[in-house]
Amino acid sequence: MAKLKKQDPQIAKLIELETERQKTSLEMIPSENHSSPAVREALGSILTDKYAEGYPGKRYYSGLQYYDILENLCIDRAKKLFHVEHVNVQPYSGSPANQAVYLAVLNPGETVMGLALPMGGHLTHGWKVNFSAKFFNSVQYVVDEKTNLIDYEAVKKQVQEVKPKLMWVGATAYPRVFDWAKLAEAADSVGAYLAADIAHIAGLVAGGAHPSPVPYVHIVTTTTHKTLRGPRGGMIMVTKKGLEKDPELAKKIDKAIFPGLQGGPHMHQIAGIAVCLKEAATPAFKKYAKQIVKNAKALAEALKSYGFKLVTDGTANHLILIDLRNKNISGGDAATRLEEAGITINKNTIPYDPAPPFKPSGIRLGTPAITTRGMKEKEMKKIAEWYNRVISDEKSVKKVREEIKSFCKKFPLPK
Numbered sequence: 001m002a003k004l005k006k007q008d009p010q011i012a013k014l015i016e017l018e019t020e021r022q023k024t025s026l027e028m029i030p031s032e033n034h035s036s037p038a039v040r041e042a043l044g045s046i047l048t049d050k051y052a053e054g055y056p057g058k059r060y061y062s063g064l065q066y067y068d069i070l071e072n073l074c075i076d077r078a079k080k081l082f083h084v085e086h087v088n089v090q091p092y093s094g095s096p097a098n099q100a101v102y103l104a105v106l107n108p109g110e111t112v113m114g115l116a117l118p119m120g121g122h123l124t125h126g127w128k129v130n131f132s133a134k135f136f137n138s139v140q141y142v143v144d145e146k147t148n149l150i151d152y153e154a155v156k157k158q159v160q161e162v163k164p165k166l167m168w169v170g171a172t173a174y175p176r177v178f179d180w181a182k183l184a185e186a187a188d189s190v191g192a193y194l195a196a197d198i199a200h201i202a203g204l205v206a207g208g209a210h211p212s213p214v215p216y217v218h219i220v221t222t223t224t225h226k227t228l229r230g231p232r233g234g235m236i237m238v239t240k241k242g243l244e245k246d247p248e249l250a251k252k253i254d255k256a257i258f259p260g261l262q263g264g265p266h267m268h269q270i271a272g273i274a275v276c277l278k279e280a281a282t283p284a285f286k287k288y289a290k291q292i293v294k295n296a297k298a299l300a301e302a303l304k305s306y307g308f309k310l311v312t313d314g315t316a317n318h319l320i321l322i323d324l325r326n327k328n329i330s331g332g333d334a335a336t337r338l339e340e341a342g343i344t345i346n347k348n349t350i351p352y353d354p355a356p357p358f359k360p361s362g363i364r365l366g367t368p369a370i371t372t373r374g375m376k377e378k379e380m381k382k383i384a385e386w387y388n389r390v391i392s393d394e395k396s397v398k399k400v401r402e403e404i405k406s407f408c409k410k411f412p413l414p415k
């Protein structure tokens with residue numbers, strides 16, 4: 001950062017401080033990761049300089065011969081990795097990708113169904129404060145009150161009553177595997193478009209550690225910066241089933257992104273996504289994806305041995321939701337205390353949370369970033385012990401902070 005240090009030492013200093021923070025603490029927010037230096041080199045490149053409105057071969061700006069090759073390369077890598085027919089790599093992030101799906105397949109006021117936010121759904125799946133509930137008729141489904149799992153029969157029944165035109169499946173805080181076939185049965189029974197939002201689990205799907213929705217759904221949206229471990233960004237994919245339902249679907253999606261919703265694509269970001277897709281196609285990434293889940297399972301078991309109550313009693317993916325009510329601490333207080341100790345997580349609502357949303361009863365944590373640093377099952381036991389000490393005894397925070405600092409030295413960030 002020699003040039004930055006000279007020209008803008010304040011910003012350079014903040015980047016240095018953040019690097020040090022990442023090095024010396026455990027990033028356990030399940031939607032975060034450590035991208036590779038190669039991804040960041042592409043992201044920080046000269047490609048940020050140009051406008052490229054339109055699509056390869058049909059641009060509104062000149063001087064784009066290399067950008068066309070780049071975007072096509074990115075699209076081809078995504079098609080191969082996820083086995084889909086069509087990909088749009090231009091969404092600025094996950095939320096704009098989802099907005100484009102609405103614009104492509106719904107008219108204002110038509111009906112959409114999604115998992116409710118407090119049950120683990122996403123804002124853009126029809127939550128009341130979001131555009132998706134303001135411009136469309138949003139009906140939300142929930143998880144079962146006893147098991148906290150999706151009750152596929154109940155969802156199917158509701159779908160048949162509500163008859164949505166678009167249905168979302170995907171979550172930000174659901175620690176289990178989705179049964180895509182059952183959801184497809186529900187959506188298909190009323191002719192709804194079924195969109196899988198795999199923002200959290202894209203890396204697991206790419207690496208074979210979570211079943212792929214592709215054979216069952218019409219549309220797949222994702223972010224690129226969570227388990228997929230790329231730069232911030234989004235993608236929309238159209239499946240074979242999607243094109244069979246609606247031969248115009250790919251065109252509708254592309255038109256919705258540009259000119260419907262966005263202007264010039266962020267070509268430096270698309271370059272970073274292309275790099276991450278190449279990384280995600282390697283055997284090493286497959287191993288990584290499987291290790292994320294192994295680590296989450298090992299961590300879940302170790303946490304349970306300290307009396308932590310886990311929503312759905314464990315995990316089958318990359319994340320864990322802890323119900324802290326038996327530990328007499330709120331999710332927010334636990335998050336603050338863990339941060340002081342050097343562990344970053346989220347406070348989070350648990351399904352049917354009796355506490356208000358800004359003071360929820362749970363915390364959400366995950367293993368994607370710490371698995372990137374090379375931690376395995378053995379380290380998960382150690383980490384669970386730290387959670388227990390910090391949450392059961394405020395006075396242990398300082399000591400744990402020192403232990404984590406020295407532990408982190410053995411697990412460097414990606415070089």
Ligand SMILES: *Cc1c(COP(=O)(O)O)cnc(C)c1O
Nearest residue numbers: 093094095122170171172199200
């Ligand atoms: C993170 C996420 C998004 C939104 O992504 P942003 O990049 O934050 O806009 C959408 N859907 C799900 C399920 C997510 O987890």
